[in-house]
Amino acid sequence: MVRVATPVPWCDGRDGMYGWIWRHLPGNVWVRALISLVLVLAMVYVLFQYVFPWAEPLLPFNDVTVDNQ
Amino acid sequence: MAVSVFGELLITAGLVLGLFVVYSLWWTNVVADREAHKQGDKVRDGWAQDKGGPGALDTKAGIGFLHVPSMKNGEVLVEKGTSTKVLNDGVAGYYTDPVKSSLPMTGKDGNFTLAAHRDGHGAKFHNIDKVRKGDAIVFETKDKWYVYKAYAILPETSKFNVKVLQSVPQQSGKKKPGQYITLTTCTPVYTSRYRYVVWGELERVEKVDSDRTPPKELR
Numbered sequence: 001m002v003r004v005a006t007p008v009p010w011c012d013g014r015d016g017m018y019g020w021i022w023r024h025l026p027g028n029v030w031v032r033a034l035i036s037l038v039l040v041l042a043m044v045y046v047l048f049q050y051v052f053p054w055a056e057p058l059l060p061f062n063d064v065t066v067d068n069q
Numbered sequence: 070m071a072v073s074v075f076g077e078l079l080i081t082a083g084l085v086l087g088l089f090v091v092y093s094l095w096w097t098n099v100v101a102d103r104e105a106h107k108q109g110d111k112v113r114d115g116w117a118q119d120k121g122g123p124g125a126l127d128t129k130a131g132i133g134f135l136h137v138p139s140m141k142n143g144e145v146l147v148e149k150g151t152s153t154k155v156l157n158d159g160v161a162g163y164y165t166d167p168v169k170s171s172l173p174m175t176g177k178d179g180n181f182t183l184a185a186h187r188d189g190h191g192a193k194f195h196n197i198d199k200v201r202k203g204d205a206i207v208f209e210t211k212d213k214w215y216v217y218k219a220y221a222i223l224p225e226t227s228k229f230n231v232k233v234l235q236s237v238p239q240q241s242g243k244k245k246p247g248q249y250i251t252l253t254t255c256t257p258v259y260t261s262r263y264r265y266v267v268w269g270e271l272e273r274v275e276k277v278d279s280d281r282t283p284p285k286e287l288r
Contacts, residue, residue: 016073044088052092057153061093063261064194064254065151065184066231067167 093189094259101159101191108158109134109146116211132172133210135161135183136287137252140196147208151184159191161252168234173208173215173271178246181208182234187254187265194254197265198224205286206250206269212277214284217250217269225256225263233266241268 021039025032056062112131134144148155151162163170164182171179185193200206206217221241226233230240233253237246248271256265275284 016077018077019073047085047088048092048096052089055089056093056097060261061259062153062186062189062255063228064156064186064264065164066226066228066233066253066264 097189105159136207139204145193157190161185180236180249182251184253214275219269221268223266
């Protein structure tokens with residue numbers, strides 16, 4: 001395991017994809033934290049606006065009518 | 070590295086599923102209620118504007134409001150069709166397929182068949198299990214209040230059971246033609262495995278007065 005210069009603050013030494021993203025964000029810890037937050041919010045937006053509305057009809061949770069099919 | 074990425078993907082998947090629950094049970098209600106409100110206001114404005122004139126029935130915008138006091142959910146706008154697109158706006162839809170609903174305004178015998186969501190997208194029929202025999206189901210149009218009384222409940226049936234929509238719903242015990250209303254939604258809550266059905270029969274029709282005083286069942 002390669003020790004990295006600025007690992008994710010709470011998991012010293014270990015590295016995953018979030019660690020990789022963290023290391024590739026510019027700026028100091030605060031700037032990175034801010035960018036991370038924006039990225040997370042952007043992900044939530046994309047999920048709520050596009051992914052979930054698309055996935056919902058494919059899942060058997062919300063059919064309310066009786067029909068022949 | 071590979072193991073860390075795999076673990077992180079699992080955590081991410083868990084979070085996404087959690088978000089999906091939030092989306093289904095909360096966010097879709099927010100969006101649907103907003104939309105239902107907007108469309109409901111439009112219908113009321115339309116009613117207010119052409120007072121007295123020969124009312125051309127505008128089925129596109131919604132034909133009226135359903136009030137079921139025992140569901141404790143205020144008024145539910147009723148629109149044409151039971152497609153996902155219609156129902157997701159937080160309204161109840163009347164069936165056009167597989168069995169065409171009859172409409173109370175025609176005054177003819179038949180079955181006014183409706184569907185709405187149990188959870189999410191306004192969850193307009195969430196409390197359908199609170200409706201007891203004898204409870205009032207009131208449908209409000211521009212100039213009439215149609216007061217129905219629930220007389221039969223089918224707490225669980227197959228989603229293929231289109232017989233519940235018959236113009237004389239024999240499954241509810243009726244043999245003769247009459248003016249019926251049928252509410253359908255999914256059950257148990259949070260799933261769509263079965264359908265829950267409530268049947269009502271028209272008790273009386275009241276004319277809307279100038280103050281739109283609701284019938285005594287809604288007061």
